[in-house]
Amino acid sequence: MHETSIHTIFGFSPLWVATSILILTYAVIIAERFNRAIVALLGAAAVIGTGVLTQDQAIQGIDFNTIGLLIGMMILVGITKECGIFQFLAIKAAKAAKGSPWGILVMLSIVTAVLSAFLDNVTTVLLVAPVTLLIADELKINPYPLLFAEINASNTGGTATLIGDPPNIMIGSATSLTFNDFVIHLTPVAIVAFSATLIPLWFIYGKTMFASPEDRARIMAFNEYEAIRDVGLLKHCLLVFGLVILGFIFAHSWHMEPATIALGGAALLLLLVTFSLDNEQAGHKVHTMFGQVEWITIFFFCGLFIIVTGVEHTGLLQSVADWTLSLTAGNFTVTTLAILWVSAILSAIVDNIPFVATMIPMIKSMLPVFQQAGIPLEQAETLWWALALGACLGGNGTLVGASANLIVAGIAERNGVPFRFLPFLKVAFPLMILQILISTVYIWMRYL
């Protein structure tokens, strides 16, 4: 427990004040009545205003590595999407499937999963879903199965790397786990979970998907190279993305954090795209590109980090961690699998970001207990993989499980394709359980 200089606040212990702020903030966030960034910032202000944390302690609680990595990747993706590469890849994938509806479902899912592993999930589906609707229109098929598969692929692909999904970014930042660690430990299980999901999808949707040869010929007539809107920009983006990925791979040996690499890459790409412009034009361009950053998400993170630091500071999370360990009787296997399953179920229902933000300090305080019990550090780190798998794959369980789900549903609804909570749940939840079962077997066989 951290030392706190204030013993009571309005007659209440700081622990109760911080806990009340945490519960109230999370309740209002879940109710979705107000913008989540505003709620998180108000919660953070309350943590400082009531004296649970000083301003300096609050600022120290913000994980600037997570913030920097998110901002850097948002700028990189914001610039890259302008060149049309996402549409190019989607059309290329559809043509590679020779216009077959099931083949297109598989290929678009692969494209979505791979892109989501390296980019923000929301951006990926925001760019792939409209092309999917067009392809489905041309094939005269129901776009629902394609969009459903893309949602699943996006969350599953995002699980595979450190930069794929915010929970992984947060875990990577809070620990010494590197980009390569995530690839070694999570990519294999993400690939298996993704592939296994396609089998039930074939029986549920694939068997009945059909398009006539004339309709398929229309897809084959698409010229994917016409989707590239700016070849010069594309070359710059590919160069910088290549360097950034190399940077992530070698970051550990260069003693650099992912945020430095992402922000450095964003700055380099901004330099390249504004190099030939005069000062005024460059200023305008940079202003527009910075506008691509989702500031709501960034401020949401800042607020959450402060609130969680508040409860951590008062010792609440240590108490909950101790209580959890007493429930699992300190059994490492039970604790790991409990984290996996509880993370998955909760992430299917509520935003996984606040959940992971709360879990990270709890798991940090559990690690020494297991190490003292003789569990080697590398094995104890399984707790992080359980948290990452549960939090990321859990997003597949319901329509509100992840932002990408809601984005696809929104685009689909606008185009007359109903995406309802219960019909989605009926297929998505069992598929999520399948993926968590696969993760359980994977963790069991590899680490326990």
Added chain:
Amino acid sequence: MNARDIMIRQAHTIPPQCTIGEALRQMADLRLQAFPVVDEKKILLGTLNFWQILERAMPSYISQGDLPDVRFAPDLVQFHERLGELKPNRVTQVMNPHPPCVRPDDSVLACATLIMKTPKTVYLLPVVEGDRQLVGIISAWDVIKEIAG
């Protein structure tokens, strides 16, 4: 200079029972992008322009900008099917029933401001008196001619 001084008095209008297909043919024949829709007493019911018809015929992932560029597709079967379904319908289904209007005494600057604020939808500004009685129309060209001197 007022709207009255630059407006076209003998504007081509279409009745509310006109179909979208017929309106499109008239647009093509007369090389006009927009018409006022008026009843038999010349009361303005709305305006119809080519952009409104295009927006309805395009799948919304294109018209709403989710897919900003479709140069990769030689043709879109959906567009033709939707346009075909749209053509037998009356223009009242697509027209803007509350278009921006000006009064005969409004200044040219006021007309220019309206066009500037809604450049995508204003292909013509109806000039109305009293209870939406159409007395003329002003196109962007009329304003340009006046500004150019």
